[in-house]
Amino acid sequence: GNSKAxxxxxxxxxxxxxxxxxxxxxxxxxxxxxxxxxxxKNKNDEFNLNLKLAIxxxxxxxxxxxxxxxxxxxxxxxxxxxxxxxxxxxxxGNSLxxxxxxxxxxxxxxxxxxxxxxxxxxxxxxxxGNSLxxxxxxxxxxxxxxxxxxxxxxxxxxxxxxxxxxxxxxxxxxxxxxxxxxxEKDEVYALESYLEAAESENSxxxxxxxxxxxxxxxxxxxxxxxxxxxxxxTKSGNLIGQIxxxxxxLKxxxxxxDxxxxxxxxxxxxxxxxxxxxxxxxxxxxxxxxxxxxEAAKxxxxxxxxxNLMAQNNIANxxxxxxxxxxxNNxxxxxxKTSAEKGCILGQYYxxxxxxxxxxxxxxxxxxxxxxxxxxxxxxxxxxxxxxxxxxxxxxxxxxxxxxxDWYMKSAIAGCAKGQCxxxxxxDNGINTNVNxxxxxxxxxxxxxxxxxxxxxxxxFCYQxxxxxxxxxxxxxxxxxxxxxxxxxxxxxxxxxCYYGxxxxxxxLxxxxxxxxxxxNNGIKNAEIKL
Numbered sequence: 447g448n449s450k451a452x453x454x455x456x457x458x459x460x461x462x463x464x465x466x467x468x469x470x471x472x473x474x475x476x477x478x479x480x481x482x483x484x485x486x487k488n489k490n491d492e493f494n495l496n497l498k499l500a501i502x503x504x505x506x507x508x509x510x511x512x513x514x515x516x517x518x519x520x521x522x523x524x525x526x527x528x529x530x531x532x533x534x535x536x537x538x539g540n541s542l543x544x545x546x547x548x549x550x551x552x553x554x555x556x557x558x559x560x561x562x563x564x565x566x567x568x569x570x571x572x573x574x575g576n577s578l579x580x581x582x583x584x585x586x587x588x589x590x591x592x593x594x595x596x597x598x599x600x601x602x603x604x605x606x607x608x609x610x611x612x613x614x615x616x617x618x619x620x621x622x623x624x625x626x627x628x629x630e631k632d633e634v635y636a637l638e639s640y641l642e643a644a645e646s647e648n649s650x651x652x653x654x655x656x657x658x659x660x661x662x663x664x665x666x667x668x669x670x671x672x673x674x675x676x677x678x679x680t681k682s683g684n685l686i687g688q689i690x691x692x693x694x695x696l697k698x699x700x701x702x703x704d705x706x707x708x709x710x711x712x713x714x715x716x717x718x719x720x721x722x723x724x725x726x727x728x729x730x731x732x733x734x735x736x737x738x739x740x741e742a743a744k745x746x747x748x749x750x751x752x753x754n755l756m757a758q759n760n761i762a763n764x765x766x767x768x769x770x771x772x773x774x775n776n777x778x779x780x781x782x783k784t785s786a787e788k789g790c791i792l793g794q795y796y797x798x799x800x801x802x803x804x805x806x807x808x809x810x811x812x813x814x815x816x817x818x819x820x821x822x823x824x825x826x827x828x829x830x831x832x833x834x835x836x837x838x839x840x841x842x843x844x845x846x847x848x849x850x851x852d853w854y855m856k857s858a859i860a861g862c863a864k865g866q867c868x869x870x871x872x873x874d875n876g877i878n879t880n881v882n883x884x885x886x887x888x889x890x891x892x893x894x895x896x897x898x899x900x901x902x903x904x905x906x907f908c909y910q911x912x913x914x915x916x917x918x919x920x921x922x923x924x925x926x927x928x929x930x931x932x933x934x935x936x937x938x939x940x941x942x943x944c945y946y947g948x949x950x951x952x953x954x955l956x957x958x959x960x961x962x963x964x965x966x967n968n969g970i971k972n973a974e975i976k977l
Contacts, residue, residue: 601628709734779806
């Protein structure tokens with residue numbers, strides 16, 4: 447059983463040292479040796495020797511022959527013959543062939559797909575000590591492939607494989623510890639397992655280690671370390687690592703901000719779903735390259751078709767607004783629907799918007815409410831505000847001022863300017879709460895400073911009449927002006943009032959008429975009386 451002696455005996459037979467030259471016997475001993483010596487002088491010799499040994503029942507040679515047929519080495523690729531030789535080798539107890547045979551059954555290579563048989567052969571190989579099969583068997587248990595799901599057994603087999611320094615198993619073991627699969631959750635041990643796999647050049651582990659350092663999982667947050675591991679993952683050719691490295695350069699995480707490098711990395715990873723999305727984002731916003739809406743739409747569409755949820759939402763935006771592509775409400779609706787049904791909270795929000803306004807579909811207030819609700823539960827501040835509107839006005843559901851107030855509050859706290867304005871309106875008018883001019887002013891101010899035109903108008907009203915704040919005509923005029931500049935109809939009217947009555951500004955009837963006309967053209971009937 448000494449592999450060095452087996453190898454040396456092979457040399458003796460090969461070179462005729464102390465015995466007659468015999469290539470077949472030499473090759474047979476090389477196969478037994480861990481060195482797995484191959485005859486490189488003549489590839490045909492190599493194939494023929496393996497063939498002779500395989501025919502005579504040598505399991506190692508049978509596995510080698512299968513490998514030749516599987517990968518087109520020396521001889522033309524033939525998956526059916528590859529399967530046949532793996533089967534013979536596996537039957538003869540070769541654990542590597544057993545693992546390979548299982549993979550053929552799993553993927554339907556050279557034989558009909560059969561997950562149950564795949565599991566059975568992974569089990570045989572794993573029990574024979576093959577670390578690849580042990581990892582693959584764990585995956586079967588984890589994902590119910592040919593066997594009922596069993597997270598505990600999945601963890602156990604990942605552990606056995608990892609103990610043999612299988613870096614894939616080390617990576618998967620880390621995933622188990624990180625998510626509490628088959629074992630109690632342990633972020634510190636997850637980090638250690640990722641580190642072991644990463645140091646064995648597992649590019650995905652290197653990427654995930656970067657993720658741990660970025661978010662402080664199992665360790666202190668360290669953006670520089672995160673960057674370094676994303677960089678190592680990228681050098682190993684990992685596309686997800688390239689994408690995350692691009693994000694580092696884009697946002698200046700652990701490295702100086704460099705939009706050109708970010709764009710370059712997204713370009714390199716563009717044949718991956720997320721890479722396509724990020725490349726589209728760069729083109730749409732002119733990040734690291736010239737702004738190009740047509741290119742943005744092209745990459746969003748590619749990424750959307752590859753299943754990226756944000757890309758599906760963004761290509762829908764492109765179709766809705768004619769960004770880099772012909773406007774098409776029907777396609778916008780379909781992509782929002784695809785994104786929403788797969789759980790994208792932005793897609794859910796915009797799908798609700800489509801149903802509410804009949805964009806690419808028939809108006810359906812009930813469905814609008816349902817999708818706003820899903821998105822709002824996913825912590826989307828815009829959806830929380832619009833859900834508040836549904837309850838306030840009875841859109842797709844019964845009116846409910848308490849629910850309206852609660853959702854406006856959630857939206858406002860999350861920073862949505864519309865939600866802040868509507869919450870201010872609730873305090874202003876005593877909707878499901880006592881009238882509180884001070885709180886109304888505070889929320890109007892937050893929304894107004896974020897550019898909300900309605901809040902800017904309402905803030906002007908607060909200053910004009912001293913509601914929740916000291917009366918100040920000049921500030922009232924300033925906020926009405928800001929609201930008008932943002933095309934708010936009531937802002938137009940109130941700015942006209944300022945010029946008409948000399949509120950915070952000198953009287954000017956000509957200016958007053960201009961603003962009253964704008965207000966009238968935007969549906970404010972009182973402006974007609976003023977005119």
